[in-house]
Amino acid sequence: MNREALFEQIQRKQSFLCVGLDADPAKMPAHLNGDVLAFNKAIIDATRDLCVAYKPNTAFYEALGLDGMRILKETIDYIGDEHFTIVDAKRGDIGNTSRYYASFAFNTLGADSITVAPYMGSDSVKPFLEYDGKWTILLALTSNKGSQDFQHASQDGEQPLYAKVMTRAAEWGTADQLMFVCGATQAEKFAELRALTPDYFFLVPGIGAQGGDLEGVCKFGMNDHCGLLVNSSRGILYAGDGEDFADKSRAAAQDLQTKMASALKKYLP
Amino acid sequence: MNREALFEQIQRKQSFLCVGLDADPAKMPAHLNGDVLAFNKAIIDATRDLCVAYKPNTAFYEALGLDGMRILKETIDYIGDEHFTIVDAKRGDIGNTSRYYASFAFNTLGADSITVAPYMGSDSVKPFLEYDGKWTILLALTSNKGSQDFQHASQDGEQPLYAKVMTRAAEWGTADQLMFVCGATQAEKFAELRALTPDYFFLVPGIGAQGGDLEGVCKFGMNDHCGLLVNSSRGILYAGDGEDFADKSRAAAQDLQTKMASALKKYLP
Numbered sequence: 001m002n003r004e005a006l007f008e009q010i011q012r013k014q015s016f017l018c019v020g021l022d023a024d025p026a027k028m029p030a031h032l033n034g035d036v037l038a039f040n041k042a043i044i045d046a047t048r049d050l051c052v053a054y055k056p057n058t059a060f061y062e063a064l065g066l067d068g069m070r071i072l073k074e075t076i077d078y079i080g081d082e083h084f085t086i087v088d089a090k091r092g093d094i095g096n097t098s099r100y101y102a103s104f105a106f107n108t109l110g111a112d113s114i115t116v117a118p119y120m121g122s123d124s125v126k127p128f129l130e131y132d133g134k135w136t137i138l139l140a141l142t143s144n145k146g147s148q149d150f151q152h153a154s155q156d157g158e159q160p161l162y163a164k165v166m167t168r169a170a171e172w173g174t175a176d177q178l179m180f181v182c183g184a185t186q187a188e189k190f191a192e193l194r195a196l197t198p199d200y201f202f203l204v205p206g207i208g209a210q211g212g213d214l215e216g217v218c219k220f221g222m223n224d225h226c227g228l229l230v231n232s233s234r235g236i237l238y239a240g241d242g243e244d245f246a247d248k249s250r251a252a253a254q255d256l257q258t259k260m261a262s263a264l265k266k267y268l269p
Numbered sequence: 270m271n272r273e274a275l276f277e278q279i280q281r282k283q284s285f286l287c288v289g290l291d292a293d294p295a296k297m298p299a300h301l302n303g304d305v306l307a308f309n310k311a312i313i314d315a316t317r318d319l320c321v322a323y324k325p326n327t328a329f330y331e332a333l334g335l336d337g338m339r340i341l342k343e344t345i346d347y348i349g350d351e352h353f354t355i356v357d358a359k360r361g362d363i364g365n366t367s368r369y370y371a372s373f374a375f376n377t378l379g380a381d382s383i384t385v386a387p388y389m390g391s392d393s394v395k396p397f398l399e400y401d402g403k404w405t406i407l408l409a410l411t412s413n414k415g416s417q418d419f420q421h422a423s424q425d426g427e428q429p430l431y432a433k434v435m436t437r438a439a440e441w442g443t444a445d446q447l448m449f450v451c452g453a454t455q456a457e458k459f460a461e462l463r464a465l466t467p468d469y470f471f472l473v474p475g476i477g478a479q480g481g482d483l484e485g486v487c488k489f490g491m492n493d494h495c496g497l498l499v500n501s502s503r504g505i506l507y508a509g510d511g512e513d514f515a516d517k518s519r520a521a522a523q524d525l526q527t528k529m530a531s532a533l534k535k536y537l538p
Binding site: 022091094095118143 | 291326328329331332334335337338339342359360361362363364366367369370372373377386387388389390391392393394408411412413414415416417418419420422423424425426430433434437
């Protein structure tokens with residue numbers, strides 16, 4: 001899915017919601033007996049018209065055991081082509097090895113994009129960028145407490161690490177193939193992040209369970225293609241735990257979509 | 270496997286060799302018809318007495334498709350308990366998600382250790398350290414070209430990023446549960462790395478296909494428990510491509526073991 005098609009979908013649905021498909025059998029409604037695929041399908045059916053992207057995190061599928069990747073593949077197949085699919089894997093290795101991770105995400109799973117960790121530098125990221133029509137979503141500023149340990153320190157007395165990652169990576173890939181993960185705990189930060197990379201989409205975790213301020217993120221982070229995919233996982237997945245869980249999930253997604261429609265009216269240039 | 274048991278094995282075998290089980294069907298001997306498990310078993314049988322560790326990289330198993338993790342699990346089962354097993358996965362995510370990656374490596378696969386990426390900081394690393402008797406191997410200084418992009422830059426005008434990762438992480442985990450990945454392209458660097466973390470084991474890639482200087486690494490990097498696991502993948506796996514490939518692999522491993530025995534005599538304090 002290219003950037004124009006993603007923006008068209010955002011405008012049509014008045015939503016830039018990404019639903020994180022991080023299914024945890026221990027938190028799922030009891031009557032599903034731990035059937036993650038059935039849970040995912042119900043969540044997807046309940047939210048299709050309210051979101052533009054789905055983001056399963058590979059850790060949750062590895063946790064299902066040796067058949068986990070099959071359930072992930074079946075989930076991505078079930079989503080279909082209308083939505084932007086993100087394999088949240090945070091992979092990264094030397095070049096010839098990253099190539100295999102890219103092939104798994106793009107060919108085996110058939111996803112539109114994969115999240116990648118920048119620590120090993122250019123040759124660990126570029127193999128992901130070599131796939132035409134696919135996207136690399138690079139970790140820049142994350143929203144967890146540990147982001148303070150290394151990401152905020154200046155590099156060689158110049159930019160903080162997260163900013164250097166963004167400016168360097170913008171030399172490796174265009175806004176039509178590369179996005180950045182940008183955490184949402186400090187909305188004002190988005191003014192700085194947006195100035196660094198005006199045209200790039202940001203994948204924003206941290207709305208909902210991790211806290212975070214949707215209005216502020218939009219005020220400071222939106223660009224003329226919206227430029228934001230805002231993720232919610234637990235707040236949608238576990239909105240209810242009864243037979244009507246999917247209705248509760250839909251209501252939670254609807255609430256976010258309504259706020260997003262309002263933000264698009266207010267902040268889309 | 271604890272640090273004393275690992276050191277005992279190193280002394281008994283006069284080897285600190287780690288064999289990287291990165292099987293690529295395209296490079297395997299033709300008569301195996303792409304049977305990675307058969308290839309791995311032959312390599313393991315041919316090298317058991319010459320090495321102390323095996324390191325399969327998850328990317329190569331994901332590349333096998335949806336049954337890849339099953340082949341990885343069967344490979345680790347086949348290795349057994351005598352050797353130290355490393356799942357080279359370079360994982361890392363927010364705390365509750367890293368917990369699932371840890372469970373997959375330690376419980377589902379039954380490995381002794383997993384490699385972890387430090388970009389997201391303390392709470393992305395600590396869930397791996399919570400497993401008694403298991404090991405976290407944290408990326409510090411890698412041997413690829415891209416390591417120049419971020420790892421060598423100073424953080425807040427003080428240490429370079431790789432050194433800060435090592436000193437900070439040494440506060441999170443002891444030398445009995447934490448190792449570091451330290452690349453081998455500049456052997457002199459190991460004097461500095463060893464001074465930063467005197468007691469910790471280093472997993473050293475980059476001997477063989479990536480170049481690297483075994484003698485220099487030992488001279489500057491060895492400690493009183495050896496403190497080094499030196500990996501070779503392609504140089505051993507693809508030493509031959511005929512019916513006798515396992516004999517060729519054994520000869521390549523034997524060559525490294527002989528050099529390691531000599532280095533242990535010379536440099537073990």
